[in-house]
Amino acid sequence: MWHSRWRDCAIIGLKVIALTQVQSRNRRRRSSWTKNWFLNRDQFCHMPLLRELHENNPDYFRNFLRMRDHCFHRLLALFTPYISKQVTCMRLAITPEQRLIATLWYLAVGRSLQDLMFTTGISPQALGLIIPETCSAIIQVLQKDYIRFRSNPQEWQAFAAQFHHQWDFPNCGGVIDGKHICIVPPPNLGSYYYNYKGFCSIVMPAVVSANYEFLYLDVGKNSRNSDGGVIAQTEFYCWLQNGNLHLPPPEENVEGLNFVFVAEEAFALGEHIMRPFPMRNLIPGQRIYNYRLSRA
Incomplete structure (x- = not known):
């Protein structure tokens, strides 16, 4: 009886190990660094459209970001030291401009990260990190002069x-x-x-x-x-x-x-x-x- 129990446990353990190995091989076979259209973000995201609006249709640019271009570029200059990431030999970093635009668009319209992915060309996982980081930078930079309650x-x-x-x-x-x-x-x-x-x-x-x-x-x-x-x-x-x-x-x-x-x-x-x-x-x-x- 004891021998049969040990045998059953050993068989179950071998099956678990084999299943884990199969899943590991499948995961390695399916994995990739990133999707190709994310790598071509500048081509497929909203950045070319924003550049066109900035040059020829400033009113539409304001409607898109809920602010005028001079206000946006002033904020970008303030936040760039806080949200810039280093470019490595493995991939290009998402620029401060793209990070700020994605955050402003998320705050303005409240779209889900999955939906925002198709506009920004940034994965939902990355947006889940970018938006809180940019919001923290907004608070850190603006709280002294803007985000504070009057006290005198x-x-x-x-x-x-x-x-x-x-x-x-x-x-x-x-x-x-x-x-x-x-x-x-x-x-x-x-x-x-x-x-x-x-x-x-x-x-x-x-x-x-x-x-x-x-x-x-x-x-x-x-x-x-x-x-x-x-x-x-x-x-x-x-x-x-x-x-x-x-x-x-x-x-x-x-x-x-x-x-x-x-x-x-x-x-x-x-x-x-x-x-x-x-x-x-x-x-x-x-x-x-x-x-x-x-x-x-």
């Missing part, structure tokens, strides 16, 4: 001056609102991400300046909450409630009023958050206020 009264007053000049609303540091981003919900969570609009989403609460610039944003909040409930879960709201935003004091503001952020009806009225009056039984002054707030 003088900077807030500059934003308030823009609102006052452009939209006739004084003492305003920004507009608060939320955007539903459609998602495929994770499994086994039921209606956790199902919103009142009738689809599954996460919410992106944001604060925006008078020139449509993002001052703050957060992503990933549960969409079942209202916009007011979502903003209450953010760091921005905690800083606002705790007085850590360093807003200008009332004596430095127009008419000695509080420094505020404006929002729609879904948000709660607060010391530094202004919302419109309910749309019923409005007196003329309240109507004018609602108009000005809506315009801001």
Whole structure:
């Protein structure tokens, strides 16, 4: 009996070894360094088209990358030292220009890496490394001057001056609102991400300046909450409630009023958050206020 068991185990082990060897031989026979059309990336990807658009159709170039050519080349000059790779004797490195374009296109349209492969001529595996690396370079380079939250009264007053000049609303540091981003919900969570609009989403609460610039944003909040409930879960709201935003004091503001952020009806009225009056039984002054707030 024991001899038969040992024999069966030995036979199974030999079969496993033989199967592994066959798979190894097949894998070696099928493997290659890369696909030929990846090696001819400059011929088959979007780069020739972009060069044509840059020279003859700048508006289409802007539509493709969501920015003008001078802005793109300024970013490219800033990021090149951080995303350049060394050319080796085995293959040419993907250029910083191609890396930045692939990342911008991914961020602009949200296409899958498998789909993006046919536009960029870069494999999904490489894109999975290139896009996070380029995003890290964007944060590293731009966080000092652009990707940072305002931290002193003088900077807030500059934003308030823009609102006052452009939209006739004084003492305003920004507009608060939320955007539903459609998602495929994770499994086994039921209606956790199902919103009142009738689809599954996460919410992106944001604060925006008078020139449509993002001052703050957060992503990933549960969409079942209202916009007011979502903003209450953010760091921005905690800083606002705790007085850590360093807003200008009332004596430095127009008419000695509080420094505020404006929002729609879904948000709660607060010391530094202004919302419109309910749309019923409005007196003329309240109507004018609602108009000005809506315009801001």
